[in-house]
Amino acid sequence: MKQPYERPTLRKLTAGALHKFGPRAGAAPTAALDGVAVAELVARFGSPLFVLSERQLRRSYQAAVRAFGTRYPAVQLAWSYKTNYLNAVCRTFHQEGAWAEVVSGMELEKALLNGVPGPHILFNGPGKRRTDLEQACAVDAVIHLDNADELHLLLDVAAGRATRPRVALRVNLDAGIYPQWDRFGFNLENGEAWQALGRVVASGRLALVGLHCHIGTYVLQPKAYGVAATKLAALARRCGRELHTAIQYLDLGGGFPSTNTLKGAYLPAADTVPPLDEYAEAITGALLGAGFPADELPLLVLEAGRALVDDAGSLIGSVLANKRLADGRRATILDFGVNLLFTSFWYDHHISPTREFSDQTEPTVLYGPLCMNIDQLRNSIALPLLAPGDTVVVHKVGAYNMSQWQQFINLRPNVVMIDEAGAVHIIRAAETLDYLQQLERVPAHLLP
Numbered sequence: 001m002k003q004p005y006e007r008p009t010l011r012k013l014t015a016g017a018l019h020k021f022g023p024r025a026g027a028a029p030t031a032a033l034d035g036v037a038v039a040e041l042v043a044r045f046g047s048p049l050f051v052l053s054e055r056q057l058r059r060s061y062q063a064a065v066r067a068f069g070t071r072y073p074a075v076q077l078a079w080s081y082k083t084n085y086l087n088a089v090c091r092t093f094h095q096e097g098a099w100a101e102v103v104s105g106m107e108l109e110k111a112l113l114n115g116v117p118g119p120h121i122l123f124n125g126p127g128k129r130r131t132d133l134e135q136a137c138a139v140d141a142v143i144h145l146d147n148a149d150e151l152h153l154l155l156d157v158a159a160g161r162a163t164r165p166r167v168a169l170r171v172n173l174d175a176g177i178y179p180q181w182d183r184f185g186f187n188l189e190n191g192e193a194w195q196a197l198g199r200v201v202a203s204g205r206l207a208l209v210g211l212h213c214h215i216g217t218y219v220l221q222p223k224a225y226g227v228a229a230t231k232l233a234a235l236a237r238r239c240g241r242e243l244h245t246a247i248q249y250l251d252l253g254g255g256f257p258s259t260n261t262l263k264g265a266y267l268p269a270a271d272t273v274p275p276l277d278e279y280a281e282a283i284t285g286a287l288l289g290a291g292f293p294a295d296e297l298p299l300l301v302l303e304a305g306r307a308l309v310d311d312a313g314s315l316i317g318s319v320l321a322n323k324r325l326a327d328g329r330r331a332t333i334l335d336f337g338v339n340l341l342f343t344s345f346w347y348d349h350h351i352s353p354t355r356e357f358s359d360q361t362e363p364t365v366l367y368g369p370l371c372m373n374i375d376q377l378r379n380s381i382a383l384p385l386l387a388p389g390d391t392v393v394v395h396k397v398g399a400y401n402m403s404q405w406q407q408f409i410n411l412r413p414n415v416v417m418i419d420e421a422g423a424v425h426i427i428r429a430a431e432t433l434d435y436l437q438q439l440e441r442v443p444a445h446l447l448p
Contacts, residue, residue, distance in 0.1 A: 337368015
C-alpha cells in the first residue's frame with residue numbers, strides 16, 4: 001500500500017558555545033557521595049536533598065591552616081557565618097579551631113549559642129543596630145567599625161562602660177582590583193581611614209586592637225592580597241609610631257575562590273583558579289617583609305568562607321519532565337530551581353547523572369520547577385537523555401545556597417551531613433506547611 005505523505009521538517013541544531021577542546025564530553029556518573037549511594041539517600045530523605053560532607057569540611061579547613069600556618073607564625077581563621085550558618089557546619093569549623101565572623105545581630109546570637117566565646121567573635125557588617133552593639137560590648141566581641149555614623153553610635157554606647165569595647169577599623173583600599181570595593185569601611189587613600197583611627201584613639205572610650213580589609217569576592221589575583229597586606233601593615237606601623245597604639249591583628253578578610261566555574265568563563269575553574277598556597281604566599285610574604293620586629297608580628301586573621309565550604313556540599317535532584325523548546329533545544333525540568341540553587345545565577349555548576357547511560361549526549365537547557373522564566377539552572381550542558389525519575393548531582397554547592405535559599409513556591413528540603421564514619425544525619429529537617437504558616441496571624445473577620 002502506498003505510504004501516507006509526511007511533510008519534511010527542519011530542526012535547528014544548537015550545540016552550545018564553541019569550545020577549543022572539541023566536542024563537550026558527557027559527565028561521568030556520580031553514584032555515591034562519601035561512600036553512601038545516591039539512591040539510598042533519595043529513598044531515605046527525598047528529593048531534592050542537600051548533602052554535606054563532614055570529611056571535606058575538615059579537610060578544607062586543615063588545608064587552609066596548613067597553607068598559611070607553615071608560612072607565618074600566628075594565624076587564626078574566623079568562620080564566615082553568612083556563607084553557611086547551619087549549626088552543624090559552624091560547629092564543625094569551631095571544633096577545628098575557627099573563631100566566628102558575623103555580620104548581623106542574628107549571626108552574633110547564633111555564634112554565642114554555638115559556644116563561641118565573645119572575644120573570639122569578629123562583628124563585621126554595615127548595618128549594626130544599637131542593640132547589636134550593646135550585645136557585642138556585653139560579650140566582649142571585637143567590633144569592626146564600618147562607617148563614621150557607626151563609630152559615633154558606638155562611642156555613645158561605650159560612654160560610662162567600665163571597660164572599653166574592643167574595635168578594629170575596616171579599611172577599603174586600592175589593591176588593583178576593579179571595581180574597587182569601596183562600599184564597606186573607611187578609605188585608605190583619601191585619608192578617611194587615618195582620620196577615623198585618630199578619632200578612635202583620641203576618644204579614650206574604645207580599645208583599638210585590629211585593622212581589617214576585604215578586597216572583593218572570588219578574587220583570582222593572589223598579588224592583590226599582597227598589595228592589600230602591604231598597605232594594611234604600613235597603616236598598622238603608622239598607628240604604632242604616631243598614635244602609640246600597637247595593632248594586635250591584621251584581618252585580610254576572605255574572597256578566596258572555590259573551584260566552581262563562573263558564568264561566561266572561557267576555561268573551567270580547575271584551569272584558572274590559583275591554589276590557596278599562592279594566596280598564602282602573597283599575604284604572608286608581604287607581612288613578613290613589612291618591617292615588624294620578629295617578636296611584634298601581628299596575628300594574621302582570615303575570614304574564609306566559600307573556599308572552606310563550597311566543595312563539601314552537593315545537591316541531589318530528580319528529573320520531572322523533558323520538552324523541546326521552539327528553537328529545537330532539549331530542555332529538562334528538575335525538582336529544584338534557583339530558589340534552592342541561588343549560586344546558579346553566577347556559576348556554571350558541574351552537574352552529573354547518577355547512573356551509567358549510553359555515550360550519546362545532547363546539549364540541554366536545565367530548568368527548575370518554579371513558575372518563573374528566570375528559573376534556569378544551566379543554559380547549555382551536555383547530558384545524556386535523562387528521563388523522568390532519573391537523578392542528578394550538582395557539585396560544590398556548600399557556599400551561600402543554604403543561607404540565601406528561598407521559600408518560594410516550594411518548601412525547602414532536608415539537609416543531611418555524612419560524618420567521617422559514613423553515618424548520615426539530618427542537620428536541617430524539610431519544611432512543612434505548618435512550619436511555613438506558624439508566624440501568620442489571620443484577622444478575626446477573615447476566619448471561616
